Each structure stands twice: as C-alpha cells, then as structure tokens.
Amino acid sequence: MLGGVLERLGDYGDQVPRFTPPRCLLERQAVGGCDACHATCPHAAIEVGPLGQSIQIDPAACTGCGLCVQVCPSGALEYDLTAPLQSVRDAGQATAEGASLTCSQSGAGGPALTCLGRVTPAVVAAAGAWGVPLTLLHGDCAACPVGAPDVPERVTRVAQEAQRLREATGQPARVNVRAAAPEDRDRAVRVSRRGAFATLLRAGRQQVAQALPERPLPFVDWSQPQQRVPEEWRWRARTLTPTPPPDAGIHWPAPLVDDTCIDCPVCSNVCPTEAITRDLKPEGGARLLLDLSACTGCMACLRSCPPQAIHAQDEWLEAAFHLPILLRDSDSVM
Template identity: 85%
Template sequence: MLEGVLNRLGEYGNPVPRYTAPRCLLERQAVGGCDACHATCPHAAIEFGPLGQSIQIDPQACTGCGLCVQVCPSGALEYDLTAPLQSVRDAGQAGEGEASLTCSQSGAGGPTLPCLGRVTPALVSVAGAWDTPLTLLHGECRTCPVGAPDVPERLRRVVEEAQTLRAATGQPAQVTVREAGPEDRDRAVRVSRRGAFASLLRTGRQQVAQVIPERPLPFVDWSQPEERTPEEWRWRARSLVPAPAPAAGIHWPAPLVDDTCIDCPVCSNVCPTQAITRELKPEGGVQLLLNLSACTSCMACLRSCPPQAIHMQEEWLPAAFHHPILIRDSDSVM
C-alpha cells in the first residue's frame, strides 16, 4: 500500500514554491520592480521571464530551501504552512514541553524541513500565540548543498520580525536557534492523541510524511478576494493572541495618503494583494480604502506614487484590522 502511495505522489517530489503572478511586483509593474528572489537564491534557480511569467524557476536547480519565499515581500512565492504548523501544534497539545523543526541536513530527529529557510515570521508568531517553545535546529550551513551559509543569521532576522509583531500581545515567542548536536538525533515526531485509533492513524501519517514528497499548493483563485492575501499574512494576523489591548500599537507597516494625492489609480494598480481599493463616488471624487490585514508591507504603492503622496505608518491600533480604513476621500476627480 505504501509503495502505491509513493508511486502516485512521486511526481510531486521536491516541488518548487507556488508562484502567483498577480502578487508579483514585476507583474504589477511597480516602480523599481523587485529582484529579491533572484538575488537570494543560492542555486541560480530563478530567472526573470516575460510579463505573465515574470518569475521562472528551474525545477532541476531548485532545492526547495525556501529562501526566496522568506524574502518575497508580497507573497508571490510561497509554500504550504500546514505541515510545520501542525507539528508545532501537536507538540504543544502533547505536553512535550517544546516543539522543534530541523533541517534535512542536520541529522536531528523530529519534524524536518528541507531547509530552515522555510521558517517564516508567521510560523514563529503562531508558536508564540500557542505558547509553545520552539527550537530550530540547523546543520552545518557553510557547506550545505540545500540552503545557504547565512541561514542561521536569516533565521535570527525572521525571529526578530516575529517578536516585533508579537510585542503588542505581551507574550513573546520562545524561540531557540542553534546547530543540531548528537543529543538531537533521537528527537521524536510528536503527535496529538485523541483516542487509540486516532493516535495510530495520525502517527502513521506523520511517519509517512517523513518519507513521501510534499504536494505543491493549488493555484490561487484570484476571483475569491480572501485568496488574494497570502497564507503567511493571514497567519500573522491570526497569531495576534492574546488579543492586544485596544490602545496597543501593532507593528504592521502600511500606507497612508496625504493631501498631495492626485487621485490617480497607481497605488491600487500596483498593490499585489489588492489591499488598496479605489472607488469612484457617484457625486464625483475618489475614495481609497485599505484592508490592513491584506497588506504585506511591500510598499510598492509608496515607491510608485507619482506625487509621492504616500508615506508609511508602522503601527496601528487593533481596531484597524477589523474594517477597511478610509485613507483618501476627495471631492472631485482630478
């Protein structure tokens, strides 16, 4: 039976990140564009293509390290967060004291990722929301064929970003980043137990998950507004637990518009998640609305604004996440 499962899933081996073209700043033709993924890839697996396929990934060169996903400012590149989040959740529910994630080259046991380049601020922040200590175990990164030599430093930046987000909750994430040692080889895959049969079933699934390839994410249905927001930022918003105090500032850089705005559509056109929407008023004039939860802080709108009428606000009150924010209301169309 297992052989049949492996044969059916073989085509999904080492999937490249999902690329959602409408979220790419190159596709949105934002001023300055973006080359973060191309510049970051340690294996020269990412090239620029024509409009409509601005990012092209060579599946033969891609190792699935996730470093391009980690730096993508708009969520155009992403991996499924379900498996690592479930590992953290299971460890917390099992009362094991901590959760761990380790890279495939570390030699440590427990839940494994191809590279800890897959770890994102959302994953760290959710561990904090669940009050589950998280240990991130890397291998010898200087000679690693999967990731890059500076993965540990990148991880520390990811943790810092997550902690900045969590500051408003008053409950920082408990995260340790270190190189795996011989004592980590016997780490177990922790699973939640809900009855004997469920335990056996879930344990079997977790063990199989260590050897079968992961499935790539399905394509985004752009006609569904909720799918336009990347999973990373949806989880960041959900991770704001315990709920911040009403007057607490939540670090979530996003745009504001001043009175030099000329009511052009550039900011809404370049927004990779359509967090900014532009509406014409029946009596004349324009309204700009910001869906803060959908904003990825890429600031393509700020760089692209012709009169430079947009500036960044770094902190917002919790109430700002509940309803669209009116950031521009003009009397007449220019």
C-alpha cells in the same frame, strides 16, 4: 506503534514554491520592480523574465530551500504552511518540552523541513500564540548543498520579525535557533494521534516518516478576494492572540496617504494583494480604502506614487484590522 509509523515518514511534494503572478511586483509594474528572489537564490534557479512570465523557476536547480519565499515582499512565492504549523501545535499539546523543527541535513531527529529557510514569521508567531517553546535546529550551513551559509542569520531575523509582531500581545514567542548537537539525534517526533492520522490522510500514503509532508498548493482563484491574501499574512493576523490592548501599537507596516495625493489610480493598480481599493463615488470623486490585514507591507504603492503622497506607518491599533481604513476621500479623479 505510533512511534514506528512516524519513523517512516517519507518526504513528498513539489519542492518548487507556488508562484502567483498577480502578487508579483514585476507583474504589477511597480516602480523599481523587485528581484529579491533572483538575488537571494543560492542555486541560480530563478530567472527574471518579461511581463507575463516575470519569474521563472528551474525545477532541476531548485532545492526547495525556501529562501526566496522568505524574502518575497508580497507573497508571490509561497509554500503551504499546514505541515509545520500542525507539527508545532501537536508538539505543544503532547509535551511541555515544546516543539522543534530541524533542517533535513542536520542529522537531528524530530520534524524536518527541507531547510530552515522554510521557516517564516507566521510559524514562529503561531508558536508564540500557542505558548509553545520552539527550537529551530540547523546543520553545517556552510557546507550544505540545499540552502546557504547564512541560513542561521536569516532565520534569526525571521524570529526577530515575529517577535516584533507579538510584542503587542505581551506574550513573546519562546524561540531558540541553534546548531544541532549529537544528542538531538534522539529527538522524537511528538504529535497527537489525531495529528498523525491527519498527516496520513494529507499524504495519501500508507506510511509516514520524519520529514514533514508538504502538498503542492493549488493555483489561486483571483476572483475570490480571500485568496488574494497570502497564507503567510493570513496566519500573521490570526496569531495576534492574546488580543492586544486597545491602545497597544501592533507592528504591521502599511501605507498612509497625505493631502498631496492627486487622486490617480496608481497605488491601487500596483498593490499585489489589492489591499488598497479605489472606489468611484456616484456623485463624483473617489475613495481610497485599505484592508490592513491584507497588506503585506511591500510598499510598492509608496515607491510608485507619482507625487510621493504615501508614507509608511509601522504601528496600528488592533481595531484597525477589523474595518476598512479610509485613506483618501476626494471629490475629483484623474
């Protein structure tokens, strides 16, 4: 009976990604700005506008391929990760064969995304953390009306980024990116009974089908610090299991500040997730603090620093994720 229900899973939800203006480097007025989403969109659905309306997405032109989300350096554009993560986890619990995610145009069976452009490093890293082999199946991307011809290469780079994150854990993700074959049409949707009913509840429907359901994300409440961090980076931090050895370097690009700092507020002002905070001391001066787990590695701070006192550090010890990092302690402020 479960198989029959799953075969009727219907696609639903908003194809347009959520845009969170405070996370956008254009809205933050970072030096150099950013037009990655506009440059990447294969359907000219994204326009760059004035401050306050910096990113405008045409819902009629947007196909929901997710390629803009893949390249956004700060998480200003995002989709809900719940459905693909739940699918991967359920498949891992149901069978030793692992999980698969396929694009909607591939003709393959199994859980389907609109496009493999929706796959992010967090999804691949989570599969590695759960020990679930993951197969990513694409169709004829050169002729696809949804994504772009180079989607397989893009997804391969996503998988490589996830592997760099997982390297410190000693448990790499087992991921395979390939074109769908005729035998993939018979792939079954394998989810746990609990996962199936959870999907029904999330969808709010009587029937479910092969396409993974998605929910429109609510607006971010910026007054809540935990909501300032994109879901993608929250999941990346969660997937650092098994816990890396204390002396293992974890790949997580983030800024450091040197002694040429002039104690201005620019870095904290441009930070899209407020991972860098500038606290004024009662006795005078200021302290710069970094919440490493909230840093997306966009390096807007580095590009915007007037004296170029910031440089990137690519690897950190696991302990650095648990307490604020003191970047600068100064007795003067601008």
